Amino acid sequence: MVRKLTAAATALATLVVSCAPETSQPMKVRALVLSSNGEYTPTEVELKTVTHVASLEGKVARFVGSASIQLSGGDPEVQAATTEDALRRAMTKDSGRSITASFIPDAQGVLTPADFHSWNVTTTYYNLERAWEYFNTVANVPQAELPQTPVYYFPEFILGELSDKPQRDNALFFAPMGAFMVLPFDTLQKAPLAINASILTHEYAHLVFNRRVFDGRALPPPLTAWSQDGFTPGLNVIKAMDEGIADYHAYVASCATRFGCNTRVLSTTYDDALVASRDLATPRCMDALTYNQLLNANLAAAAGLEYRVGTLIAHALYRSAGTEAERQALVRALVAAYSDPDGNKYGFNQLASGFLNSQESFTLAVAAKAIVQHLPAGSTLQAQVCNNFVNILQIPAAALAGANACPASTVPGDCPSIYSTP
Ligand SMILES: [Zn+2]
Incomplete structure (x- = not known):
């Protein structure tokens, strides 16, 4: 589909605007959007925050092409960096340059991307703008906390710990650079990751x-401190x-x-088995082996533990909120629980900082209780979250009880108990 459109665009090359002036917002473009039948379809959408059309720069994101970002423990420049700014400079082997997207305007002023990369970056900006708006308007995160973020587009991205070769087939937030990375593809050809709005x-x-949770740090102290230990229970949970x-x-x-509503977050990009393993709607329960790993494994050694436990958490949340109003109340409670200096209901940030030298205290129960305490007190939603945390995550009900926490009525559900042998 993309190929066919690209051919049509090339034929109309004389109409291409590749260096358009500043736009009057909003800007009408076509992007690749998942339609109701589950296919990515060129769809007319509005970009509300773009200020420079050709470089796709705006309030939400700023694209950087041709950069080289490398992180290797053996790199003398990285070793010499004493501040996070210096570390970011040391990792930046080529700072890259702004990109130029090409569009074909139609009679109504709607801009159609003129080639594959223009489709890819336009859709990426659209997806980031939708995510930004969701966090601002649904999750109530102020815009001041959601600043313009660099998007390194098709960079040379090398993580020395993993490989000497540049990473491929990924789209990620990379905290050490405070930036998104949209990497070149190698094997993933189904739907490029950046086109996948859920990803x-x-x-x-x-x-x-x-x-x-980490004050925007490149190397958050809880993660760096906790990862030094042999067992990493706090790191596993966070x-x-x-x-x-x-x-x-x-x-x-x-x-x-x-x-x-899409419970299959990785759908259309990854293979069916991986997509199913992360489906929020699939019934699942914490088992004794996973719980034991959470307490006694090293995250670097326990491959995928954070995703296996993460999917249990996501499933418990999914089961707790049945209406749009409940879903929205729950996401507001989640982001409120990320950071809260109130000593009666500390957020993850304050809990993790307090347990910097005792990560075993940052337990699944402690983190889950922080979420519960940020839900409307005494609400049905709070009771449902309590029941699902006790049942699906197998957190003892007593560990979630307390002021503005779980009611005494919290009862075990259909998951087999990991505390007694059947
Ligand atoms: Zn992730």
């Missing part, structure tokens, strides 16, 4: 989590919360799209 919302959720809640945000944001 970009999941990544945008990582940005919000980083800003609130990463599982980050991943699971990111999937839940992607799901709730999807409910406002043409396609509708």
Whole structure:
């Protein structure tokens, strides 16, 4: 589909505007959007925050092409960096340059991207703008906390710990640079990651989590301190919360799209088995083995633990909110629980900082209780979250009880108990 459009665009090359003036907002463009039948279709949409059409720069994102970003522990420039700004400079081997997208205007002034990369960046900006608007208007995160973020587009991105070769087939929020990375593809050909709105919302959720829980730090102290230990129980929990809640945000944001509520966050990009393993709607329960890993494993050694536990968390949240009003109240409670200096209901930020030298105290129960305490006190929603945390996550009810926490009526559900042998 993209190929055919590109051919048509090339034929109309004389009409291409590649260096358009500043736009009067909003800008009408065509982007690749998941339609109600589950296919990515060129769709007329509005970009509300773009200020420079050709470079696709606006309030939400600023694209940077041709950059080289490299992180390797053996790099003398990285080793010499003593501040996070210096670290970001040391990782930036080529700072890149602004991009130029090409569009064909139609008689109504709607801009159609003229080539594959123009489709890709336009759709990426659209998806990021939708995620930004979701966090601002649904989750109530002030715009001041959601600043313009660099998007490194098709950079040379090397993580020395993983490989000497540039990373491919990914779109991610990369906290050490405070930026998004949209990487070149190699094997993933189904739907490029950046075109997948749910994946970009999941990544945008990582940005919000980083800003609130870790004060936007490139190398958050809880993560760097906790990862030094042999067993990493606190790291396991906070990463599982980050991943699971990111999937839940992607799901709730999807409910406002043409396609509708999408519990299969990775759908259309990855293979069916991986998509199913992260489906929020599939019934699942914490088992003794996973719970034991959460307490006694090292995250670097326990492959995918944060996603397995994260999906349990996302499923518990999914089961707790049945209406749009409940979903929205729940996401507001989640982002409120990221950071709260109130000593009666500390957020993840304050809890993690307080347990910097005792990560075993940042338990699944402690993090779950912070979420419960930020839900409307005594609400049906709060009671449902309590029941699902006790049942699906197998958190002892007593650990969630307390002021503005779970009611005494919290009871076990249909999941087998991991505390008694059957
Ligand atoms: Zn993630």
